[in-house]
Amino acid sequence: MTDSEFQPAMTGGCQCGAVRYALMSEPTHASICHCRMCQKAFGNYFSALTGVPRKDLIWTKGQPGNFRSSEAVERGFCRDCGTPLTYNALETDRITISIGSLDEPGRVKPEIQYGVEGRLPAFEKLHTLPGITTEDDNPPEMLMKMKSRQHPDHD
Helix, strand or coil, X not given: CCCCCCCCCEEEECCCCCCEEEECCCCEEXXXXXXXXXXXHXXXXXXXXXXXXXXXXXXXXXXXXXXXXXXXXXXXXXXXXXXXXXXXXXXXXXXXXXXXXXXXXXXXXXXXEECHHHCCHHHHHHHXXXXXXXXXXXXXXXXXXXXXXXXXXXX
16 A cells, blocks of 8 residues: 555554554444443443444554453554453454554544443533632643653544
């Protein structure tokens, strides 16, 4: 594939940069899932996912590790930093990507919630909590120590 043929719709990767990918089509059917497996896999209240046809996901740097969380699903992650990257329903021709691992996650808007039976009670009130910026919550010397070591949101 030449550089002129390689025009990804979106790119993304893990926190440390060891694993990078390109999506060759616009992702669709963005969702969040509240099921207990997704909560554990993401270490959070829910997972946020969007997908493409399997053929449209290209690993451009490294390869993810995989964990078979059930007979039907394999979950991809960075072996170095642990970033959740994919949710792979094995019997479909589609693969889902974690929205947070995209370089431009704001371009994707979730359309539906799954696994609502596992939705944690606090989820309903998260949007009402007060907010404060990182800069307003930390003195300058702490902000210097918090300088990101993450891979930038681009290649």
